[in-house]
Amino acid sequence: MKLSTKGRYGLRAVLDIALNSDEDAVSLSTIAERQSISISYLEQLIAKLKKAGIVTSTRGAKGGYILSKKPSEISVGEVLRALEGNLDPVDCAEIAGGESTCNASDVCVTKYVWKRISDSINSAVNSLMLSELVEESNALHKGENSGKVKNDTMC
């Protein structure tokens, strides 16, 4: 029941882009360095984010990534699901909202448990916007040199 490094690193990467793409797009290598993540691994994570329409890339020298939408329009849930797949605690079509393919679907009590967990996770992350994390970060850095790199997205 743990998030993998995909979700953890990937969210840090998105936050890094949010905090540092005011002027230019940010390159993979700068994110990787700032966040202490291997550049080649990060590449895979960003690919997922791009596919999900969360970030937009520009190729070539001076290229890099920016967010596709405003931070207030990107939920943490959206980001985590792009990286980790669905956040449901079990793989079950019925819980994911689809048709019940489960052969024991009508005699399945634990299903109520998984549904309850799934709903609580999803509502928690869907209601949390990237902008809130950006504000939190700014609050933590009040009084610091604003030109400095903000390496504050650990964990």
Place this chain on the structure above:
Amino acid sequence: MKLSTKGRYGLRAVLDIALNSDEDAVSLSTIAERQSISISYLEQLIAKLKKAGIVTSTRGAKGGYILSKKPSEISVGEVLRALEGNLDPVDCAEIAGGESTCNASDVCVTKYVWKRISDSINSAVNSLMLSELVEESNALHKGENSGKVKNDTMC
């Protein structure tokens, strides 16, 4: 971000005991058969439940397991944590409620995300009691032969 078979099978086992230990203790082999779980694997799961004080065993022939407490006093959270370890989405002392050993503890924004997820999962499962699942199961089986095996804890 998935529950392992430990949590899924183990909760089914607990529910099976709750539903079938009215008179005698239920043996590993009957749970295993009813739930289609390998007996030797189930053994490991039940050991965790015993260690956590959720079930009580009696050894020897006619031995088996019963719940240590009433179903209304056992939360699903208690069971899942016994089987899976803590349900937090990341391993972080601060989120688990302890001291911050994290070297970036005060510059750690994503921490708020993990805390939020952790809280939502734990409050969901802590407020759900085994007795509610028992009632749900009985409701599903209204009208059936009450002597029949109730194999209704799939998923």
Place this chain on the structure above:
DNA sequence: AAAACACCAACTAAAATACTCGGAATTAAA
């Protein structure tokens, strides 16, 4: 032309998961 970048598809090592196996100790019943 060269440097800085994104993009892509395999490949691999390590860790975690999901089991199995072989027994020893305990207890009820025949």
Place this chain on the structure above:
DNA sequence: TTTAATTCCGAGTATTTTAGTTGGTGTTTT
């Protein structure tokens, strides 16, 4: 008192997933 049914225990193993790495191609600015 033997036998069968059971819990209990520690170790071993196969499979899957995770967490990367490697070696390249294509694109754009300087």
